[in-house]
């Protein structure tokens with residue numbers, strides 16, 4: 001289970017981004033919308049292309065980094081990245 005608090009250990013990290021990797025079921029032509037359904041901020045949309053299975057696209061301007069999408073993804077296809085904050 002994703003632990004956002006542990007990830008941000010004492011505020012030493014700054015969130016940078018959220019990415020969908022090639023493990024996404026959409027790349028195997030399997031329709032899955034679990035991450036979009038879990039996103040209360042409505043930051044995840046699915047590109048519609050009549051010739052392909054929809055893939056999720058994350059709008060980082062809307063994302064509140066709650067990590068609900070990470071928790072529900074059956075293939076661990078979503079990754080959150082962070083950098084270390086300066087101590088000064």
Ligand code: SF4
Nearest residue numbers: 024025032034035073
């Ligand atoms: S929950 Fe995971 S597998 Fe499903 S659409 Fe989102 S990123 Fe892809």
